[in-house]
Amino acid sequence: MHPINPYFTDEQKPLELLPYPVYFVTKDPKWKALINNPDQPIDSALYQQCVLSEDIWSAQTFMSLKKRGLNVYLTAHPVPNSISIIPFDYIYTSDFSYRSYVVTVQYDRPHPEICEQRIVLNQKGVLDSTHHFLPHWPQPNLQPRDPSRGTRVENLTFKGNSYNLAEEFRNPEFLNTLTSLNIELVLSSEDEGFDGWRNYTTADVVIAVRNITKYDSTLKPALKLTNAWFAGCPAILSPEPAYQALRQSELDYIEVTKPEEAIAALQRLQADPALYTAMVENGFQRASEFTEDKVALYLRNLLADPIAAGYEQWMRQSPLQKIVGRPLQYVGRIIKQRRERAYYMTHIHQGARLLSDADGQ
Known part of the structure; x- marks a missing residue:
């Protein structure tokens, strides 16, 4: 008898609602129909469109939480005064995202600076209390070995x-x-x-x-x-x-x-x-x-606990901080992001390598 593959045991159990609605941002026009009709049936064909990291951490994540009953939404822009989850590549300065409580998902990209908190996919990326490790979703529609x-x-x-x-x-x-x-x-x-x-x-x-x-x-x-x-x-x-x-x-x-x-x-x-x-x-x-169930629960708890707590604190900022401080901070973060991008572009190509420099670990 073959052991049971946990990939096929997901129950998609409903999860407890989040304390605040959460908006996932995508810039790809292929998701326009899903944005306009978020209650459409979520099927394997939709998951098949989730190829790039930007898709996975916007539309795919939205779908995986939505079908578990969470109060999540897919949108083309950050929503002011709300929690917005944005893949790194969809942080556009033209969105003036300082008006939203931005949580950036970092994958194979520079360290995110234009945000309040970060979700990272490698435990080495947890630098302080604003960084949260999240296991990657399993491959959608995976066909296991015969x-x-x-x-x-x-x-x-x-x-x-x-x-x-x-x-x-x-x-x-x-x-x-x-x-x-x-x-x-x-x-x-x-x-x-x-x-x-x-x-x-x-x-x-x-x-x-x-x-x-x-x-x-x-x-x-x-x-x-x-x-x-x-x-x-x-x-x-x-x-x-x-x-x-x-x-x-x-x-x-x-x-x-x-x-x-x-x-x-x-x-x-x-x-x-x-x-x-x-x-x-x-x-x-x-x-x-x-499993998808486990990752969904893990993410739900991140959104409901440390991220919700940070959002509450952000909302309690003074009117002066909201009107003056946030835009000034935004400019500073844009400058920092440019530095991080330059650092990233250098160090993904230069420096010690896993195999050729393995003896020097």
Whole structure:
């Protein structure tokens, strides 16, 4: 009997209403129909449009909370005197967002400055009490590995843009070694997009090894690991902080920095079906911590507690602070944001890297 995949056990239980309405901001015109008709049925076709981080942290998050009965809304602009959740890329200075209580979602982007509080997807991003860690939503419409494949190790799968897989893990030498083990490296085509990234039916092992800067790694979520758990696939991963923060045992994933370590891991999985099965079953157990139900509850509590408390304090500011202080503060934050953007653009390309500088950790 196959273990139960927690991806398919979500109950979408109604959640307790938020103390204040919350508005999710999107700038993409493809969501206009959903903005105008928020009570339309939320189906898989809508989720299939959630490809970019901006979609995930606006429309997708709105839908996932809305269908659990929360008082949330999707809008094209921040709503004055209300809590507005805005993905980093949708912070537009032309919105004069100082009139709203802005909570910015930071993903692979600079540190947000034009906001009151922040939601971060990597625990390294929690710098003070205005930063709140939130696990990433699981991949919508995920198709898990076909259990009839058993413990075979034939397809080594990378999900995402193929150029993000470290070059030494896709060069001829590595591919030839895989061939000698009767293993094929399967890269998701950039053209496949959402459909390719969600389909794990023929994946046997997931690989996600990136030679990004160590700074960049502090911005990445653990999504590739949690999706592998939901998919029922052992994972071979680079030493990224988000993965390491979740690791509780060697069954969670196999960490590598060199191609030969990945080859050794694959040989172990081929030679030891019991290890393969144990990693899959452990993955299902761990995935139960990151279901859509769990992330929705986690976010609901963030919105109802620290974010609502901050909003109340913000609303109690004096008329002078509201009329004069906030616009002046807004100008200062715009200047700080430009500095943060410059820092980000430098450090995602320059500095120590996870693989090539692994010995210098």
